[in-house]
Amino acid sequence: MKWQFNSFAQTDLGLVREGNEDSAITCANLIAVADGMGGHAGGEVASAIAINALSQLQPVLVDEKIDNDSREDLFLNITHEIDQEILEKSKAQPDLAGMGTTLTALSIFDKNIELLHIGDSRCYRYRDNKLEQLSYDHTVMQELLDQGRLTPQEVFDHPQRSLLTQALMGDSGLDPILISFEIKKDDRYLLCSDGLTNVLSDYEISKIIEANEDKNIPQSLISEVRSKGAPDNITIIWSAVTADKQSDQVRKLGAANE
Template sequence: MKVGHGSHIGKIRKLNQDAYWVGTSKDGRPVLAVADGLGGHRAGEVASQMLVTAIETFAETHQWDQVDLLKRDWVNAIQRANREIYEAGRSDEKLAGMGTTLTMMIQSGSHIHVFHVGDTRLYRIRKDGMEKVTKDHTLVESLLESGEISLEEARQHPNRNMLMRAIGTDPTLEVDVLDLDWVEEDLYLLCSDGLTNYVDEQQIWEIIKMTDQPSDSVQQLIDAANAHGGGDNITAIIYKPEVIG
């Protein structure tokens, strides 16, 4: 895989509650995931790591003959992880209320399958700009969609990070599933809001287009977020799909 990835605690937080994984499923499909934990003490860190560990274990032990089965099985796996995180939060008061976001993508031939909960994001990067593929499950996003606030108001809204959906906060979970076709030269960026809250999309796109080395771009994105305050954990994965069997 041509991929760059990294995570940084930022300049304010005492813990890095982000977690991520880059690997392949048992049948060789690239799998990339970013999780941003939420909750007091170390709870957010526990939730995101539980989720990423579950993803890694499931990926490395499963393979699929049909795409429909792949998508069904992954939704079920994420929902099982949701239940495990929810039950862990209920059984230990130190972990009460913990949860995590998730943005995950799997390449299957010329197709990209996306699984998403929360406000971590997936962007598709092209020569002429970048497109946000995922929808933030936040209060502000719902207000923006309904026309109750403007884009500029959304950027400054005091509750812009209030999640309406997360993994581990309820016993049941709805997972967004998206399917994309990629073309040559497409890049994909998975990232936590510690990047997008501090670096605007235009600057993100310009940084990524400056070099063809995803690892260099990731480091420059992290540096830019820290230069603009670094008020949250910062995690980014940049992936360039290649033809696979």
């Protein structure tokens, strides 16, 4: 049995931002969200670099002549290529200095899904009607939460909740890891930028998922965020893992699509 993603994705400017600094990609074996940061359109450039690098890697990840270990190494090490390209671009264009991006990506390798994650764009799995966060927020708030110095409610309302401890910024020195999850039939995955999770709680997200068909979930979530002010860009990928053959089409959204 060959598992593939059947994805529904959407990005939205929100109600405050002038440009969309989010980028995303969907295809049969790979989905990813990148949330850029930095002035003078730097965030748009950084997130597009991340997603375009994944787009170029995608054909290799489905090449069955390459063994799984090698494909996983390539998937993991794409972060270093992204970092290097951000560094070179920042040097060539000083007005982009300080730009960076989160990256949360899922790729299917036979019976498993591999999660590559840096920053605070999130990955959730929806299984047996239960929403579970699989990614770990690389934020100052999460560290304070882990130390018991803040409660979840204090974090949700905190003005500095998006302060990152890890991001791809050109000299990140990161040592990323892949986390592997076994696929079960009817699994669903939600990838999103923090434009969603800074506004809606996991409980609110779950209720919207329960009330909608797969194809309507991204738009329904975005509509709810917009009704609450949408202070940031919102990017959502909702993917069902299926054994049915999916299109080989690669779709890019947001800054990477411009």
